[in-house]
Amino acid sequence: MKPKSDHRLLQIKNLKKYYPVTAGFFSRHIGDIKAVDGVTLDIKEGEIIGLVGESGCGKSTLGKTIPKLEEPTSGEILYQGTDITKLDKRGLVELRKEIQIIFQDPDASLDPRMNAGDSICEPLIIHKIGDEKTRMDRVAELMEQVGLETRQANLYPHEFSGGQKQRIGIARALAMNPSLIIADEPVSALDVSIQAQILNLMMDVQEKFGLAYLLIAHDLSVIRHMAHRVAIMYLGKIVELANKKELFENPLHPYTEALLSAVPSFKPKDKGRILLRGDVPSPLNPPSGCHFHPRCHRVLPICNQQEPGLTEVSEGHFISCHLYR
């Protein structure tokens, strides 16, 4: 489903999340891991934003900072105009009805001592919605929506397969009728044949309820299948943001180019593959200037001195690179 309107559901403005690093007996502060380092992004109603990056680029931290599971260091997160970073405890409880998360590993995110029905019911109890009877009905309804059988409500997580566990995770997220779901690598722990089932389910519920997704993934083919717009992250920063078609057909940032060309595919590549040198540098001590310059195949003299800002090169296509200034 296409985004319903241009109405902005969530606006992230210059968000930063630093983790202090300490050393020695007195826990001297010796630096920061800049997991999220100045991210600006907005999500429209009913829109699927794909957030792509390699491990350690800060994509999961960004996902956790939005519903304030992690306290942001600075910056603003506006949900329907309210700044999440300034909400008190009660405000947060209300907010978390609207923003839900689906985690990567369903084994770790479900309580092994709680049966499926109780797990799905838990958010309803926390938010004091309905009485026992209506909750039971709601759980049955949710289970049906995610393709589980109602009689499976009494089973415990270990009795389900990976795909089914992820369905429980989705049912839990849907329980509060949220308007935004943050899905952090929802299918990367699943087998290929099961991945497709879960992706289809996520598309179905998105269409049915007009949800917005922030879909965090490292698998570009998943992103290409699902997303409307795509943001590429590298070492805490968004380096390129564009709508899906534009980004996949006309990638501008050298990192995006390399990322796209690195994906193994059925068809032999017509162009040579861009093989990146080295690894992602440590976010504790990122390279000067543009963080990508030591691995970049189109590096300019300016790149190690000055950090490029995010600029709009064509409508809706943002890029942070000295090549396009």
Add this chain to the structure above:
Amino acid sequence: MNNAILKVNDLKTYFFTSRGIVKAVDGVDFELRRGECLCLVGESGCGKTVTALSILRLFDSPPGKIVCGKISYDGLNLTRCSSKQIRQIRGKDIAMVFQEAQSALNPVLTIGDQIIEQIKLHLPLDHSMARDRAITLLSEMGIPSAERVMSYYPHQLSGGMKQRVLIAMSLSCDPQILIADEPTTAVDVTIKAQILDIFRELKARRQMSTLFITHDLAVVAEIGDRAAVMYGGKDVETAPVSEIIENPKHPYTSGLIECLPDTSKSTGRLASIPGATPNPIQMPQGCAFHPRCPKVMKICRRQEPPETTISKEHKVSCHLYT
């Protein structure tokens, strides 16, 4: 075929657990030819890793046991070898690269010590010669300042680097066969591309015979010569990689290919295979795939399909073709 360097015939490896017999590998047949890259493809629990472990007898016994079958290498039947014999083959003639580089390396020994240990075990070299050999191998794997890396501990290296060290280690005694178990699964895309490049190079330069285990069909398309698709402990389809991708015969193979989100066409629903992989303690009767198969017939529920030859190089086990 006489250019087969490794032949596996009707291999069955069962695990005898308190909850029942897990038939992890239940009749696998394939041959690895000299200088080729054969991919074993399948989802988790299909028996691809246990097949590899059976070749080198690297599983715990008990509970695991090779109950029947033959693994022929160099005139030897590896299933009959004594553990002393197999120890001499392991790492020297047949080497293995494991999935998780982190757990495959010893955290309290330096990289150098770990590689040198293996070289000295199998080759008549003294310490400094072994050391030189290790450094050469590391730099061949594209590790910058290999001499310094020799004194590093595993935690000082990134995931991609550790994987390179493991590959270097596996090559240290010039093995005839390399078994790689999902070497690209735990790493990022850009690192994955680098590792695949190394394997491609190994094939081109050393004519290495590689048994490559993966669940990722796109990786298979990139580096494989032939592929064997496994399901429920059996190989269900074996063919050259281009055949597998363009002309899959087994409904499971075509299902696997269709359910991949394709980067070139991006609309509509994904095809999916209903249900989940079967419980290895209670495999379905007849063809193990029948409860999930879109083309299931009556006979599939009763009888196991025999292997049918589609063409000289293309074999499939499915009642549709008998």
